[in-house]
Amino acid sequence: METDKNLDAYQEFVKGLWRDNPVFVQVLGMCPMLAVTNSAINALVMGGATLFVLIGSSFLVASLKKWIPKQVRISLYIIIIATFVTVADYSLLALMPGVHKELGAFIPLIVANCMILGRQEAFASRHGVRFAVLDAAGMALGFTLALFALGSVREILGNGSLFNIPLFGDTFEPWVIMILPPGGFITLGLILLVFNWAAVRKQRFMQQVAEAERETL
Amino acid sequence: MIKKEPDLLIQATPMLRQEMTTPRAMLDVWIALIPVILAAVWFFGVGALLLLLTTIAGGLMTEWVFTPADKRRGVMRDNSSLLTGLLLGLTLPPGLPLWMAFLGGAAAIGLGKLIWGGLGSNLFNPALVGRAFLLGTFPIAMTTWSPAMGPGHFFEVQGSLFALPFQTPVYDAVSAATPLGLMKFEQQSTALSKLLIGNTSGSLGETSGLLLLLGGLFLLWRRDLDWRIPTAIFASAALFSGLLYLVNPVQFPGPLFTLFSGSLLFGAIYMATDPVTSPLSPRGAWIFGIGIGFLIVLIRGFGGLPEGVMYAILLMNGATPLIDRYTQPRVFGRQARSG
Amino acid sequence: MNELVWIFISALLVNNFVLAYFLGLCPFLGVSGRLDTSFRLGLATTFVLVITALCAWFLNTYILIHAPYLRLISFIVVIASTVQFIEMAIKKLSPALFKALGIFLPLITTNCAILGLAIFATNRGYDLVEGLIFALGAGAGFTLAMVLMAGLREETELSDVPALMQGTALNLIIAGILSMAFMGFAGLFSST
C-alpha cells in the first residue's frame, strides 16, 4: 500500500497500548470491560478472546478489502466478526469450560464491542495487511491491559487474591463491593481519574521540556 | 461638617442580610444530634465515641488531602465534612472495626462529595454514599449488631473495633438482631417503648426515637430543615405500611413499628433533609418524601434486606434532578408551568 | 403470573440491564447528556428489545433447534436487519415518530443490550410471553437508568466538577453510586 509508507510499524503497534488506548482514551468496549473484570483470569481470557477476534477480522478485512463492496461493508464486517466470535466461543467452551461458564453471555457479546467494528472501519479497511494486524494487536493488547488492570484491582481488593492465589492470608477481609457491579463502575472511574491525572502531568512535563529546549536554542 | 470624605465602597444592595449562615446551619444539625450522640455512648459505651471520631477523622483527612491548598481554609471551615462524618458514624453498627469506619469516612467525602466538586455540587447524600459503600464492601461487619448495653459496661470497648486494617474482625460479644431483623426473619415485634427509648440493637444513632424527634423539633424551630420532607416520609410510610398491615398483619408490621424502627426517623429527619440532595421546591419536597416512604416500605416488606431507608433515600437523591425539573414553582402572575 | 412479575421486576430493578449487567453502556455513558434525548432513546430501545425478543423466540423455536451453532450470527443479522426494517417502516408510517426516534435507531444496532437480551432469553429458556416480559422489563430498566443518569448529568453541568473528573470518569462514578443504590432492590419479591 502506497499510503502505508509513512506509517511506522512500531508506532502503529504501540499507539493502542497507551496513547489511543481503546478504554482509557476512546472509552470503547465498556460492556465487557466492566462485566467480566471481577477477576484477573476472566479479564485475561476475555482479552485473549478479543485479541483473537480483532486480529482475525482485521487480517481478513485488510486482505479482502478489494472485494468488499462499500455498500454492504458493515454487514460483511459483522458477519466476519460474528464468525470469529462463534469460533472463539466454541473453542473456549471446549477448552476452558470453567472460565466460559463465568464469562457466560459476554463472549458472544464481543460482537457488539464497538471497538472491533470501529477498527475495521477506521483502519483495517484502509491499510495493508501487515499494519492492520499490528494495529489490531496493539489495540487488543491495550484493551487487554485495561481489562487486566481493572480485573486485578478488583480481584485483589474484592477477593484478596490474584489469579485465585490468595495474597493476604485467611484473615483478609475482602472488599465485596469490588466484585459487584458498583465496584466495577467506581474502580474504572477512579482508574480513569488516575489516567487523566497522569496525562495532564505528562503534558505538563512535555511542555516544560519544550520550553527548556526553546530557551537553550 | 464632613471632615474627610471616606473612600466609598460601591457594593450592590441589598445591604442587609439575615443572620443564618451555611456553617451555622451545619452546626445546628450537630447541636440537634448531641442528645443522640450521648444516648449512643450511654447504650453502646465509649466505643461509640471512638467510632464517631474515626469517621469524622476519615472524612476530614480525605478532604484536607484532596483539596487544593488554596481552597482548604474555606472548605474546612464550612463544617459540612464535620457533619457528614458525624452522620455517617451514627449509621454504623456499634461493633464495626475502626479501620472500616475510617474507610467509610474517606469514601463518604471522596466519592460522595469531592469528586463532584465539593459542597453543594454532590447529588447524593455523602454520608449515605459512605454507608452504602461500607455495606456493599463489608456486608457482614455492617450487619453484625451488638446489643444495647447500659452504663455498667461503659468502658468495655468491643475488641472488634480494634481489628487490624484489612483483617476480618473477631467479635467478642454475642450479636443481636435488630428490631427490623427480628420482624423480617422471625416475625417478632418489639415493644414501642423500647423503640422510643432506644435500648435495642441497631446503628449508633438510630435507636432512640424520642431523642431523634427532639433534635428534629430543634431544627424545625431553627428553620434548618424542610418540614415537608420528614412529614411526607412519615405519612407515606405509615400509609403504605398500614395498607400492608391490613392485608397481612402477621408478615407486615404496623405503621407505628414502621415509623419507629430502624433508621426511618434518623433518615427522615437528618438524611433526607440534606438540602443539597433534596428537591428545592415545596411540591418537589412532597414527592421526594412520599417516594422515600414508599420505597422504604417496599424494600422492608418485599426486598431481601430488613432495612431500606438508606437505599430509599439514595434512590430518591438520584431522582431529585428530575423532580426538581418538573416541579418548578409557579411564577407569580403566571399559570402553572407545564413540563 | 408470579413468575412473570418477578421476571419484569428483576430486569427492571434487581438486575437492571445497565446497572447490574453492564449492558447498553455505550449509550448510557455516551448519549445520556440530555434528558429528552435519553428518554426517547430509552423508548426506542425498549421497542427494539420487544421486537428482538419476538425474533429470538422465533429463531430459537424454529431454526436454532436444528442449528445451534448459528445462534450468534443469526441473532446479529436479524437484529441489524430488524432495526433497518423498523427504521424504514416508521419513516413511512409515522414521520413524526421517525423524527423523534430516527437518529437513534442506527445507534441501537450497536447496543449490546439488544444482543444481550436475545442471548439471556435463550440461555434461560424463556418462552414467548416470558421473553416479551423480560424485554419490557429490560427496556424499562434501561430507560429508567438513562433518564436518571441524564437528570444527574444535566445537574452536574452547573457545578464545579474538578477538571480531572469531568466526562467519563464522573459518569462512571455516578453510575457506580446509582448501581449501589439499586442494590437496595436485591431480593425484591423473591422472598414472598
Place this chain on the structure above:
Amino acid sequence: MHSLNPMNLLRGSFRHGVHPAAHKEQTVDLPIQRVPFGDRYLMPLGQHIGAPSKPVVGVGQRLYRGQIIAEPGAFVSTFLHSPVTGRVIDIGPHRHTDGTFKPAIEIEADPYATQQLPPAQTRDWKKLDITAFIGEVQRAGIVGMGGAAFPAHVKYSIPEGQQITELLVNGAECEPYLTNDHRLMVERPEALLRGIEILLEKLGAARATIGVEANKPDAIEILRDHLSPDLPVEVVSLPVKYPQGAEKMLIKAVYGQEVPAGQLPRDLGVTVNNVGTVVAIADWFDTGMPLIERVVTVSGPGAAYPSNLIVPLGTSVRDVLSFCGGLRSETREVVMGGPMMGSPIASLDVPVMKGTSGILAFTNTETLRPPEYPCIRCGRCLEACPYFLNPSRLARLAKARLFSEMKDYRVQDCVECGSCTFTCPSGIPIVQLIRTAKDNLAHASRKGEPT
C-alpha cells in the same frame, strides 16, 4: 421551607417575602425639616424612566423658581422645573448617581432671591377633562415618588375600553430605614386626602384604599381621623413584610389578586400611587408648585444626625449630608434609596433627584460581606422570592453563564427586590448575578443574537 409563618394565613398579605429589621426608629419621630437653599443645583435631564427631557433654557439664562427648564423628550418623559431662582451656568455632562456622566442643567442660585414661588395661577381641577388633567400632571413634572420615578401622566393615560375602578395609595414603605412616606402621612394627611379626591374624580375610580404597614400605627390613626364620609377612602393596615411596597405585591396584599405576568395593574382596573406622588399632585393643583422638591430620609449608622428633610431637587448629597451633621468617620458606603433596592453612590457630588427617597450611610457592620459558601440549595431564597422564582437555580445558571437557559426559569419576571440575597445563608449575591444575566440577555437581544 420557612413558610410556617402564621402571617400567611391572615388576610392582607402576599406570599413569601422577608422580614429585615426595620431600623426606622432613628427617624420615625423626627418632623420633616426644610433644607436651606444652597448655591448650586444640578438637574439631570433623565431623572425618570423613559426618554430624557430636552432643555428649553440656555446657559446664562436667568430662572425663577418653578420655571420650566426642560420639556418632555417623548410621551414617556416629563417636564423639569428649576428648583431655585437663579441662573443656568452649564448644560452638559455631569456626574450621575449611577457613576456615569449624563447631561444635566447646572443652576447657580441667586443668593439674594427670596426663593418664593411666583403667584399661583388658579387651576380649577374640577373643570379639567381627563386629557387636560393628564397634561397638567405632566406639566407639573410629576413622577412616581416611590423610587422608580415612572412619569405619572403615563400611568393615568388609560387606553380606550379600560376603566380604573380602584385607586390604591402605596403607604407601605417596606424598605428599612426610610421614613419619608411615613412622615408625609403623619404631617400632611389633608394634602394626601386632597390628592386622592382629585385622582378619584379625574380617573373616575370608585374608591381609594391607602395601604399602610402595621408598623406605622400613628399614620394609620391620623389618616383615619381625617377621613371624611363623603370620600370613599379606606385605610388598610398591612402585615409588615418586604417587599410590600412593590406594586404587584401591594395589589395582591390588598385585593388578593395577582397581576398576570406581562400585564399592568390597570388591566385589573387598579392604579397604584405612592403617597408622595399623591401629595405632589395636590400641591400642584393647590399651590401651583411643580415637582421641585421632595422628602428625603437621611439615616443609617453612618449618618451623624438622621433626619427627614424637604430637599430641593438638584441639591448635592454632600450638601444634604452636611446640613444634618455629615457622615461619621466609620462610614464605608452611601446608598441612595432604600437599603434593599437602592444604589450605592461613588461620589457625594451627585444630586438628589425626583426618585430619591433616602440617603443612607453604612458602616463596616453592614458592608462587610460574609464569606461566600457554595449554594447548598437550602431553598430559603425560594421561600423568600415574592415572585415564586427559583433564585438558587437562576444563580447557579448565571454562574455557569447559561444565560439563555435562565429565560426558561423566568428571569425576566424578577424585580430585583433582593429578598433572595438578603436571605441566602451562603452569602451568594444572587440578585447581582441575576442583574448581570439580565444585562447580558438584553445586550444579546439588542445585537439580535438568538438567545
Place this chain on the structure above:
Amino acid sequence: MNQPVPLPSTREPGSVRLVLSLALAGLISGIAIIGVYEATLPTITANKARELREAVFKVLPGVARMQRLEFIEGSLQPTEGGAVNDQTLYGGYTSNGDLVGYAIPADGPGFQDTIRLLYGYLPKERKIVGMEILESRETPGLGDKIYKDLVFVANFSNLVPDPEILTVKKGTRSAANEVDAITGATISSKAVVRIINEAHIRWQPRLPSVAPAMPLPDNETGPETGKPPREIR
C-alpha cells in the same frame, strides 16, 4: 492519524454483486462455524455430560449410572436430549440397574438472580440426600455461602421434605425437616429451601419408588446431543 486510502472500488457495483458477496460471506462463515462446531462438539458434549454426571452423583451418593427421564403423559420415560424443562429429571441407578433415587433440577429467584440447583431425592425413604447449586449470582461472601458453606450444604444430605422444609435460625435445627439458615444470608438460604419445596410439591406425587424405567444400555454419559437449551452459564 493516517491518510485514509480511498476505497478500491469507485464504480457503483450492481445489487446482484452485493447480494452475491453477502451470500458468499455467509456461506464461508457458515462453513467455518460448522467446522469449528463439529470439531469442538465431542469435547463440549463430554464436558457437559461429565459436569452433569458429577453433579448427579454428588447429590445421589452411591449411584453408578444415570438416565435422563421425562414425565410424559403420566409416567416417567427415558428420553435423549431435548429441552430440559419442568418435566425433566435424572434417575440414578446402582451399577446393576436398581433405582436409587432421582436428581431433580429446580430453579427460582434468589437474592440477586435466578438460582439453579439440583437435589437428590430418595423416593423410598422420602428423603433428600444432597443438593448442589448449579448456577447463582448471590452476593460473594454472603449469599454464595449456599454452596461455599459446607455446613449449610450438609443440611441437605439428610432432610425430610414433608410436610415442608423450614428454615430456622442458625444452630437451632431440631427436626428432620429443618434447615439451619446462614447468618446474614437468610434470604438466600430461604430461597434455596423454597425452590426445593416448590419442586418437591410438583414432583413428589409423580415419583414411583420402584424403577419406572430401566436405564438404557451404555448410556452412562447421558447423551446430550444437539443444543443444550438450558445452557449452564
